[in-house]
Amino acid sequence: MRARRSRPRPAGAVAAALLLALTAACGSRLPESDFEHRATAPADGTARAPVTVGIVTSATSPVGGETFTGPRDGARAYFAELNRKGGIGGRPVEVVTCDDGGSGVGNNECVQKLLEERKVFALVATTALDYAGAPRVSEAGVPDIGGQPIGAAYDTYPHLYGIYGSQAPRDGKEPGWGGRLYGGTEVYRYFKRAQRARSAAVVSYNQASSAAYARLVVRGLETEGYDVITEQVDFALPNFPAVAADLRDRGADLVFDAMDTHGNAQLCEAMDAAGVKPTAKVTNVQNWSDTVAKDYKNAPGCRNSLWVTGSSRNYDDTGHPAVRRFREAMARHAKGKPLSQWQLEGWAAAMWFTDAALSCGRDLTRACVERYVGRGRPYTARGLLLPTSYTPRRTPPRTSRTCLSVARWQDAARGGKGGWVTRSGDMDTNCFTVPQLPYRP
Secondary structure, eight states: OOOBOOOSSOTTHHHHHHHTTTOOOTTOSSOTTSSSSOOOOOTTOOOOOOEEEEEEEOTTOTTOTTSSOHHHHHHHHHHHHHHHTTTBTTBOEEEEEEEOTTSHHHHHHHHHIIIIISOOSEEESOBOSSOTTHHHHHHTTOOEEEEOOSSSGGGTOTTEEETTOBOSOOOSSSSTBTTBEEEEOHHHHHHHHHSOOOEEEEEEESSHHHHHHHHHHHHHHHHTTOEEEEEEEOSSSOOHHHHHHHHHHHTOSEEEEESOHHHHHHHHHHHHHHTOOOSEEEEOGGGOBTTHHHHTTTOHHHHTTEEEEESBOOTTOTTSHHHHHHHHHHHHHSTTOOOBHHHHHHHHHHHHHHHHHHTTTTOOOHHHHHHHHTSSOOBOTTTTBSOBOBOOOSSOOSEEEEEOEEEEEEOOGGGOOOEEEEOSSOTTTOEEEEEEEEEOO
């Protein structure tokens, strides 16, 4: 059995944290060098119609600009690079973006515009706070490739393929198995085995979504045998110094949270002031970016204890050829933007769609693209993703062998910008057989 990919946060958990700011390239048709070979033009010299793809992003959502734009920017850079080398079989890719404003109404408007007005062939790298238009996309039979599973849509509807894969039946009626999804405890297992952690604190707001996610983290930690400390702060007037003082007195090895970036930065400042030095302050893939140096500028101690886990290769792993190609393209097509893990995953989403389209040859159809994506053979985007597939199961998994990517932030010596350093070797071998715990999204 091949090791499955890690699921960074259960569907809906990332959305919960964001809402707090308000209230194996198997069978790939592209060569390993990705863009070194230019696609051939039609023999008669005539131009071929472009392949039009849509990207829906909550770019101006109430949780702030740039929160959701990483996948969009990564996908656009991939398609720009692809077009520079000849497109898909001589056909350029036309990218149409739509900002849904982070609302369900706006999302439905974007879906209508892209499907009915712009007649897009597919959606790629969808990143929506409220994917209200998902049923319409599914009913229209439009493939949505490599979206971020902020909600439960990618575990509910056919024709939708999130970047991390799914084993759920996806019958369009309810998410997962009878309304329940399943997440593993691999993150907690990793820190217990690799970092010898035995105790953990979970900090949340007194807000429903934050508290619900915190309970899920606590359950996973307790399943792995941790001594767990729970801390809760008022959302409107959080007393982070009091939390930091308690963490110092009780001495937790790890600190997890169910908070937004702003709250995390405040907590880190309080932890530094109180002299709290955990083995790891664990954050999530959405905070895996170059902005850490700015976001945590007033908390250097806590900043250098930040760890992150996910299902894709560290964008700072410049020794890997696929990562180097991503970074080179971002430098060309997204100049001035801080790099992030979500950009890399958007790049991988565009690659996934492209590989599927190339598998069809000149007979490019939606059905052909979906046969490739849903074929059950793991996909890795040249090693950028842990093996990702869509193989539905009738019954939910009880255990799974699950892998994860791990990195730690380290400030650079002598005033450099710092970066994320990969830990525990290659993500494809950093694997654990762990229980799968049910939850309702």
